[in-house]
Amino acid sequence: MTDFSKLSDYIIGIRRTLHKHPELxxxxxxxxxxxxxELDKLGIPHRTLHKTDILAEINGLQTRPGETTALPPEKxxxxxxxxxxxxxxxxxxxxxxPYVSQSPGVMHACGHDSHTAMLLGAAKxxxxxxxxxSGTVRLMFQPAEETGRETRTLIDHGMLDGVDTxxxxxxAPDLPTGKICILPGPCMAGVDDFSIRLTSPGGHxxxxxxxxxxxxxxxxxxxNLQQIVSREIDPQKPAVLTIGIFQAGTKVNLLAQxxxxxxxxxxxxxxxxxxxxEALTRYSEHTAAMYRCSSEVxxxxxxxxxxxxxxxxxxxxxxxxxxxxxxxxxxxPASMTSEDFSRYLEAxxxxxxxxxxxxxxxxxxxxxxxxxxxxxxxxxxNGCRLYAAYAWEWLFQSTFxx
Numbered sequence: 001m002t003d004f005s006k007l008s009d010y011i012i013g014i015r016r017t018l019h020k021h022p023e024l025x026x027x028x029x030x031x032x033x034x035x036x037x038e039l040d041k042l043g044i045p046h047r048t049l050h051k052t053d054i055l056a057e058i059n060g061l062q063t064r065p066g067e068t069t070a071l072p073p074e075k076x077x078x079x080x081x082x083x084x085x086x087x088x089x090x091x092x093x094x095x096x097x098p099y100v101s102q103s104p105g106v107m108h109a110c111g112h113d114s115h116t117a118m119l120l121g122a123a124k125x126x127x128x129x130x131x132x133x134s135g136t137v138r139l140m141f142q143p144a145e146e147t148g149r150e151t152r153t154l155i156d157h158g159m160l161d162g163v164d165t166x167x168x169x170x171x172a173p174d175l176p177t178g179k180i181c182i183l184p185g186p187c188m189a190g191v192d193d194f195s196i197r198l199t200s201p202g203g204h205x206x207x208x209x210x211x212x213x214x215x216x217x218x219x220x221x222x223x224n225l226q227q228i229v230s231r232e233i234d235p236q237k238p239a240v241l242t243i244g245i246f247q248a249g250t251k252v253n254l255l256a257q258x259x260x261x262x263x264x265x266x267x268x269x270x271x272x273x274x275x276x277x278e279a280l281t282r283y284s285e286h287t288a289a290m291y292r293c294s295s296e297v298x299x300x301x302x303x304x305x306x307x308x309x310x311x312x313x314x315x316x317x318x319x320x321x322x323x324x325x326x327x328x329x330x331x332x333p334a335s336m337t338s339e340d341f342s343r344y345l346e347a348x349x350x351x352x353x354x355x356x357x358x359x360x361x362x363x364x365x366x367x368x369x370x371x372x373x374x375x376x377x378x379x380x381x382n383g384c385r386l387y388a389a390y391a392w393e394w395l396f397q398s399t400f401x402x
Contacts (some may be wrong), residue, residue, distance in 0.1 A: 008381040011121040012204030016099035018113035022088030022106045025144035028052040049157040052353045054141040054255040078135040080391045083168040084119035085112045086143035094371040098152040109373040111171035121384035135395040145291035148340040166350030177379045182353045184313040189304035200293040202257035211255045215248040217291035218259035228279045237381045266336045306342040309349035316351045319389035355383045
C-alpha cells in the first residue's frame with residue numbers, strides 16, 4: 001500500500017530542490033544528475049540520448065493479472081511515454097519563499113521543476129507496481145523546452161521509437177487546485193517567428209524630402225500588419241500577430257537607414273503558417289515602397305499547434321476520474337501559448353493535460369513566466385498519480401481490450 005503522505009513529501013522536496021537550483025535550456029546538468037541519482041535509488045534503468053536528457057524505462061510483467069501464462073508478443077509490446085521538462089527561464093525571482101532561486105537571474109517560472117518532481121514520484125508508483133501491468137513505460141525527462149531546439153534531436157536519436165502513446169502534464173495557475181482540464185483537439189497554439197528588415201539611404205532631418213525614413217515606414221508597417229488578422233483571416237480561426245521588437249535610428253537628427261521589426265504569429269490552424277508568410281512579405285514590400293524603402297522578410301516556422309488525440313483524451317479522462325472523480329474535470333478555452341510537446345504529438349497520438357495549482361491566493365495565481373510565479377504544492381501528488389494512472393489505464397486497455 002502506497003503511503004501517499006510520504007510520497008507527497010518526496011515530490012515537494014524534489015520540487016523545492018530543483019526550484020532553488022534552476023538551470024537554463026541546454027544547461028540542465030545538475031538537474032540531470034539529481035534525476036539519475038533518484039532513478040538509481042529505485043533501480044530503474046536509464047540512459048541519455050543526447051546531452052542533458054534522461055530516458056528511463058520500466059517494463060511490466062508479460063502476464064495477465066493473477067496468471068502466470070505469458071501473453072503473446074503482440075500483447076505485451078505496447079509502450080507509453082510520459083514526459084516532463086527540465087529547464088528554467090532567464091528571470092530574476094521575486095519571492096521570500098525558503099526555496100527561492102539561488103541562481104541569479106534564473107528561475108523556474110513555468111513549473112518545470114514541478115513536472116519533473118511529479119514524474120519522479122510517478123516513477124516510484126510505476127516501479128512498485130510493475131508486477132501488475134504488461135508493457136513498457138518510458139519516462140522522458142526532456143531539456144530545453146523553452147527554446148524548442150532539442151526535441152527534434154531527441155526524436156532523431158530514437159526517443160519515440162516503438163512508442164504507442166505519449167502523455168504530459170502542465171501546471172495551470174489559472175485553474176483551482178484539485179481541477180484538471182483535458183481538451184481534445186488543439187489545446188495550445190502553433191507559433192512562427194519573423195523578422196522584417198527595412199533599409200534606405202536615409203537622410204538628414206532638415207531635408208526629409210531628399211531622403212527616406214525607415215523608422216516612419218516601420219511605424220506604418222507595424223500598424224498595417226495587424227490588418228492581416230482582422231481583415232484576411234477567417235474570424236473562426238483564432239490567430240495573433242505580435243511585434244515584440246522595433247529597432248531603428250542612430251541619431252536624433254538623421255532619418256533612419258535601417259529598421260528591424262521582429263515578432264511572432266500564433267494560430268491553431270497549421271495552414272495559416274504559409275498564409276502568414278506570404279502576407280508578411282506582401283505587406284512589407286508594399287509599405288516599404290510607399291516610403292521609398294526596401295524590405296527583407298525572414299520567416300521561421302517554429303512549432304505546430306499542440307493537438308490532443310481524442311481517444312487518448314478519453315483514456316486520460318478515465319484515468320483522471322480514478323484520481324479526482326468526475327466532478328473535478330473542467331473545461332477552459334485552448335491557450336495561445338505554445339509547447340514543443342507538439343512535436344511528440346506530430347509523430348505519436350497522445351495528450352497534454354492541465355493541472356490546477358491555484359489555492360485562490362495571489363501567491364499561487366501569478367501567471368506562468370512571471371517573476372512571482374509559485375504554486376500550491378498540494379496539487380502535485382494528484383499530478384504524480386495521474387502520470388501513473390494514464391500509463392496503467394492505457395496499457396490495460398491495449399493489452400486486454402484488443
